[in-house]
Amino acid sequence: MSTFNRRGRASATATRKKPAYHHGELRKALIAATLKLIPTMGVRELSLRAVARRAGVSHSASYRHFSSKESLLAAIAEQGFILLAEAMRSAIEAHPGNSLAKLQAAGTGYVTFGLQHPHHLQIMFGGAIGRFEEYPTLVAAAKHARQQLTGVVNEGLTSGAVRTANEQLVQVAAWAIVHGLAVLMAGGQVQTPAGVELSQAEKAAMANGVTRLFCEGLAP
Amino acid sequence: MSTFNRRGRASATATRKKPAYHHGELRKALIAATLKLIPTMGVRELSLRAVARRAGVSHSASYRHFSSKESLLAAIAEQGFILLAEAMRSAIEAHPGNSLAKLQAAGTGYVTFGLQHPHHLQIMFGGAIGRFEEYPTLVAAAKHARQQLTGVVNEGLTSGAVRTANEQLVQVAAWAIVHGLAVLMAGGQVQTPAGVELSQAEKAAMANGVTRLFCEGLAP
DNA sequence: TGTACATCAGTGAACGCGCGTTCACTGATGTAC
DNA sequence: TGTACATCAGTGAACGCGCGTTCACTGATGTAC
Numbered sequence: 398m399s400t401f402n403r404r405g406r407a408s409a410t411a412t413r414k415k416p417a418y419h420h421g422e423l424r425k426a427l428i429a430a431t432l433k434l435i436p437t438m439g440v441r442e443l444s445l446r447a448v449a450r451r452a453g454v455s456h457s458a459s460y461r462h463f464s465s466k467e468s469l470l471a472a473i474a475e476q477g478f479i480l481l482a483e484a485m486r487s488a489i490e491a492h493p494g495n496s497l498a499k500l501q502a503a504g505t506g507y508v509t510f511g512l513q514h515p516h517h518l519q520i521m522f523g524g525a526i527g528r529f530e531e532y533p534t535l536v537a538a539a540k541h542a543r544q545q546l547t548g549v550v551n552e553g554l555t556s557g558a559v560r561t562a563n564e565q566l567v568q569v570a571a572w573a574i575v576h577g578l579a580v581l582m583a584g585g586q587v588q589t590p591a592g593v594e595l596s597q598a599e600k601a602a603m604a605n606g607v608t609r610l611f612c613e614g615l616a617p
Numbered sequence: 618m619s620t621f622n623r624r625g626r627a628s629a630t631a632t633r634k635k636p637a638y639h640h641g642e643l644r645k646a647l648i649a650a651t652l653k654l655i656p657t658m659g660v661r662e663l664s665l666r667a668v669a670r671r672a673g674v675s676h677s678a679s680y681r682h683f684s685s686k687e688s689l690l691a692a693i694a695e696q697g698f699i700l701l702a703e704a705m706r707s708a709i710e711a712h713p714g715n716s717l718a719k720l721q722a723a724g725t726g727y728v729t730f731g732l733q734h735p736h737h738l739q740i741m742f743g744g745a746i747g748r749f750e751e752y753p754t755l756v757a758a759a760k761h762a763r764q765q766l767t768g769v770v771n772e773g774l775t776s777g778a779v780r781t782a783n784e785q786l787v788q789v790a791a792w793a794i795v796h797g798l799a800v801l802m803a804g805g806q807v808q809t810p811a812g813v814e815l816s817q818a819e820k821a822a823m824a825n826g827v828t829r830l831f832c833e834g835l836a837p
Numbered sequence: 838t839g840t841a842c843a844t845c846a847g848t849g850a851a852c853g854c855g856c857g858t859t860c861a862c863t864g865a866t867g868t869a870c
Numbered sequence: 871t872g873t874a875c876a877t878c879a880g881t882g883a884a885c886g887c888g889c890g891t892t893c894a895c896t897g898a899t900g901t902a903c
Contacts, residue, residue: 419879455881566826569807577797587789606786614834639846675848
C-alpha cells in the first residue's frame with residue numbers, strides 16, 4: 398500500500414518501476430495528504446503520523462520539511478490566505494469601474510473560497526495555529542488577503558459609491574458578513590426552512606444574494 | 618492542592634472542615650473547570666484528565682456525569698446556546714415596538730454573548746462536537762437560539778420595517794454578519810488600523826456600530 | 838431515635854494506544870576534477 | 871566518461887508521555903421500618 402503510493406507519486410515526474418527512495422515532492426505531498434485526511438479525522442484528531450502514512454513515507458520524514466506539526470498547518474493556512482487573496486483579486490478584476498460591484502464580487506470571492514476550500518478555512522481560522530506571529534510569511538499572506546477587501550471598501554468610500562459612514566465600521570461589517578457566511582455555510586449550518594443542507598448551487602446563490610443585499614444597503 | 622480544591626467547593630454549600638467524599642456539584646464543577654482550562658490549553662488539547670485534576674477529583678469521576686469527553690463539551694455547548702438565546706431575548710424585550718431596533722438589539726446581543734463567552738462560542742461552533750444530532754437537547758437549544766433572530770427578522774419583514782427582499786436572504790445575512798463579527802472579535806482578529814487588538818469598550822462599540830450599519834441598510 | 842440496607846458518587850490501578858520528536862543510519866543525488 | 875566525496879532526503883527503532891476508558895472497590899447518603 399505504501400509502496401504503491403510512493404510509486405504513484407514518483408511516476409508523476411518519471412515512469413519509475415521501483416519506489417523512489419527520494420520522494421521529490423514530499424512537502425507538497427504532505428500538505429495534500431493533510432487536506433485529504435481532515436474530512437475523515439478532523440483537524441482536531443489529525444496526527445503527523447497519519448499524514449506521513451497517507452503520503453506513504455515514514456513518520457519521521459516530515460521533519461525534513463516541517464519543523465513541527467503546527468508548522469505544517471501553518472504552511473496550509475498560508476496557502477489558504479494566498480488562495481483567498483487571489484480569489485478576491487480576480488473577482489475584483491472582473492468588475493472594473495463600479496466600486497460597489499467590485500465589493501460585492503470580492504465578498505462573493507471570499508465566500509466561494511470558503512466553500513471550495515473548507516479545510517483551509519478551518520485551519521486558517523479554527524485556532525489550529527497557536528500564535529500567528531511565529532510564522533511571518535503566514536502573517537504577511539493573511540494581511541495581503543485582508544487588503545483585497547479593505548482596498549475595495551476604501552475605494553467605494555472615496556468614490557462615493559458607498560454612503561457616508563465610519564470607515565472602520567464599514568470595513569469590519571464587510572469582513573464580518575462574508576466571513577460569517579463562509580464559516581456557517583462551509584460548516585453546513587445554513588439550512589433550508591425544511592432543515593436540509595443547501596446544495597452547492599444554493600450556497601453559491603446565497604453567497605451572491607447576501608453580498609448583494611449587503612452592498613445595496615451601503616449605497617447612498 | 619486537590620484537597621484544597623475539594624474543600625473549597627464543599628464549603629460553598631456548608632462549612633466543612635474535611636474534603637467531602639461526595640462532591641455534590643461535580644457536574645457543574647467539571648463544566649466550570651473546562652471553561653477555566655480552555656484559555657490555557659485550548660479546546661484542542663483539552664483533556665478529561667486535566668479537567669478532573671482541575672476540579673480536584675479523580676479522572677474517572679467524570680464518568681458519573683458525562684458518558685464521554687465529547688458529551689461534556691456538548692453540555693457546555695448547550696449551555697452556550699441557552700445563554701445566547703437569553704441574551705438575544707432580553708435585548709429584544711428591551712426594545713418594544715420598533716422591529717428594526719429589535720433586530721439591532723438582538724444582533725448586538727449575539728455579538729456581546731460571543732465577547733463575554735468566547736470559549737462557549739468556540740465549543741459551539743469550533744467543530745469540537747462531531748455530530749450535533751447525537752445530543753437532542755443541544756439541537757433544541759441551538760434551534761431555539763436561532764429562532765430569536767429569525768423571529769425578529771420575520772417581524773421586520775411583515776411589518777414593513779425591513780425593505781422588501783427574499784426572506785431567506787435577509788435571515789442568513791443577519792445571522793452571518795453577527796456571527797462573523799462575534800467569531801472575529803472573540804478570536805482577537807479585529808484590530809485597529811495600527812494593528813493592536815480592540816479594547817472591550819471598542820469591541821462593544823463595534824458590535825453596536827456594525828449592527829446599526831446593517832440595519833440602516835435594511836430600512837425601506 | 839436506631840438500624841439495616843440499597844443506592845449513589847466517588848477512588849485509584851490498570852488497559853492498550855497513538856502521539857510528537859529524536860537519533861544514528863543509509864540510499865540517492867549532484868558536483869568537482 | 872569515471873571516480874571520489876559532500877550533501878540531501880529518506881528510514882525505522884526508540885524515547886517518554888498523557889490520553890480515554892474500564893473495573894472492582896469503598897465511603898457517604900437516604901430511606902423503610
